[in-house]
Amino acid sequence: MPPWPASNFVLGERRAYSRDDGTPGWDALEEIVGGLEGGSSISFASGMAGIAAIFEQLPTGSVVALPDDCYQGVAGLAQAGQSRGRWTVHCVAVADTTHWIKMCGMADLIWLESPSNPLLTVADLDIICAAPRKRGAILGVDNTFATPLNQRPLALGADVAVQSVTKFIGGHSDLLGGVVSVRDAKLLAALRQARELAGATPGTLETFLAVRGARTLALRLERAQRNAMTLAERLVRHPNVAVTRYPGLASHPTHEAARRQFRGFGTIISFDVSGDSRAADAVCAGLQLLQHATSLGAVESTIERRASVPGQEHLPPNLLRLSVGIESVEDLWTDLDRALRNAAIG
Ligand SMILES: Cc1ncc(COP(=O)(O)O)c(C=O)c1O
Numbered sequence: 571m572p573p574w575p576a577s578n579f580v581l582g583e584r585r586a587y588s589r590d591d592g593t594p595g596w597d598a599l600e601e602i603v604g605g606l607e608g609g610s611s612i613s614f615a616s617g618m619a620g621i622a623a624i625f626e627q628l629p630t631g632s633v634v635a636l637p638d639d640c641y642q643g644v645a646g647l648a649q650a651g652q653s654r655g656r657w658t659v660h661c662v663a664v665a666d667t668t669h670w671i672k673m674c675g676m677a678d679l680i681w682l683e684s685p686s687n688p689l690l691t692v693a694d695l696d697i698i699c700a701a702p703r704k705r706g707a708i709l710g711v712d713n714t715f716a717t718p719l720n721q722r723p724l725a726l727g728a729d730v731a732v733q734s735v736t737k738f739i740g741g742h743s744d745l746l747g748g749v750v751s752v753r754d755a756k757l758l759a760a761l762r763q764a765r766e767l768a769g770a771t772p773g774t775l776e777t778f779l780a781v782r783g784a785r786t787l788a789l790r791l792e793r794a795q796r797n798a799m800t801l802a803e804r805l806v807r808h809p810n811v812a813v814t815r816y817p818g819l820a821s822h823p824t825h826e827a828a829r830r831q832f833r834g835f836g837t838i839i840s841f842d843v844s845g846d847s848r849a850a851d852a853v854c855a856g857l858q859l860l861q862h863a864t865s866l867g868a869v870e871s872t873i874e875r876r877a878s879v880p881g882q883e884h885l886p887p888n889l890l891r892l893s894v895g896i897e898s899v900e901d902l903w904t905d906l907d908r909a910l911r912n913a914a915i916g
Pocket residue numbers: 616617618619641643683687712714715734735736737746747748865
């Protein structure tokens with residue numbers, strides 16, 4: 571699929587104007603991600619644009635159930651809507667399945683993120699999606715961390731699955747994009763209308779890059795999650811690491827749910843450096859190969875102290891979130907081990 575720069579089309583055929591009717595480029599991205607998620611898709615300018623279009627569906631006075639650990643942008647969007655009187659937010663612990671089941675009967679939007687960002691708690695999505703829902707409710711899952719290759723929320727019974735294409739689908743830290751996938755044609759039409767009215771459309775170059783990125787998603791994921799498993803197993807034993815979270819570890823609190831629901835355990839690890847925030851900052855500063863950078867899901871490994879991010883101050887101050895890339899695992903370990911040891915000395 572080449573880049574398809576077009577706002578206007580000759581009238582009389584399928585399309586008139588791209589904001590309303592899409593472009594062949596957007597169609598290609600939607601077909602790829604929708605095919606992987608097992609639904610019909612609509613592409614947006616970013617993951618957040620797609621998520622905002624979902625929240626936009628809620629009538630005033632709605633109830634929103636939100637994970638207590640989730641992407642801070644979504645938490646910010648939910649809080650902003652609450653403070654304007656649009657809806658009320660109920661925070662639910664990701665692993666508290668009983669509470670989620672209760673919220674399914676009460677909430678108009680049940681929003682899940684699994685594994686969660688950055689504590690990597692895996693929700694019992696299969697059980698929660700099967701619980702009876704309030705009439706008209708939407709159950710949405712941010713599937714960005716798992717990718718549709720490792721988890722398919724629509725097949726479990728979710729109404730909506732979201733990908734921030736910015737992350738794994740694009741895979742090279744060079745674009746912003748989002749795709750929302752659904753099972754219901756009416757919801758798809760409503761989301762298309764939300765995109766049309768708000769104008770949060772994907773860019774031509776970004777769409778081209780996302781489609782190109784998707785072609786190597788499976789290969790990148792396979793390599794990166796193999797790297798992640800090796801690093802997680804070594805981090806657990808490292809003398810300067812206090813806690814290691816990775817859903818693939820048997821010691822992970824929600825490992826059983828991960829085994830049940832994931833085809834692979836993903837590429838994100840979060841771990842607490844022994845010591846305080848200064849020790850964790852020193853690790854980031856001491857790395858040479860791993861990039862001290864935000865975001866995730868790219869070919870290069872990135873690491874960040876999450877409590878330093880606005881809206882994430884409640885997290886352990888020494889928690890580092892590591893997105894493992896496709897580099898040589900021994901090069902990654904050499905860099906990480908050296909930075910951890912030097913931080914402990916400093
Ligand atoms: C889990 C998750 N969902 C959604 C988003 C938002 O995506 P975007 O930056 O493409 O708007 C992010 C961004 O970091 C994310 O990590």
